[in-house]
Amino acid sequence: MESGAKRADQPKRQGEIVAEAGRMFLEKGLQATTMRELARALDLDAGSLYRYFPSKGSIFVAMAEETNEQIARSLRTAIDEAPDGDDVVRLAFAKYVGLVDHFSDYYRLFYRCFDGLPRNLWRSLLDGEQGVVDVFKRLLVARGFGLRDASTLAWDIVLLGEMWAIKRWAFGKS
Secondary structure (H helix, E strand, O other), rough: OOOOOHHHHHHHHHHHHHHHHHHHHHHOOOOOOOOOHHHHOOOOOOHHHHHHHHHHHHHHHHHHHHHHHHHHHHHHHHHOEEEEEOOOHHHHHHHHHHHHHHHHHHHHHHHHHHOOOOHHHHHHHHHHHHHHHHHHHHHHHHOOOHHHHHHHHHHHHHHHHHHHHHHHHOOOOO
């Protein structure tokens, strides 16, 4: 059984694992990165790494969830701080595209690796994305859109922002 100090330190260590895995996944790719290499980079034995995460896929999902949570949190803050008026949707979208641009390497990685993940992890990835969609949906409903229209438009906004990360080269930015 782990001591209380180790358990209290677990979120910090999980964050370190996710950060290092993100670096390695971006550098080598998800499939080419092994749990053994990741453990070595973190100065852990492989068994210890598996106590935090059961697989590379679960680390990948944690990385995606963390990214989506950061984006949703930043969007909510930007919306709360925006001046009241019709421009808030435009401002939120501009903020979102800036955030997607900031995390564009991760978005490209997510899209590139999504299909290779076990299907049981897909729902976790999509649930994280839903959190960002919900921020836009609440904003649009507050601006007078019906729930059905707001849901559709919120997904369109999120996918358009993600398209920026995937195809920004087509828009003139490399």
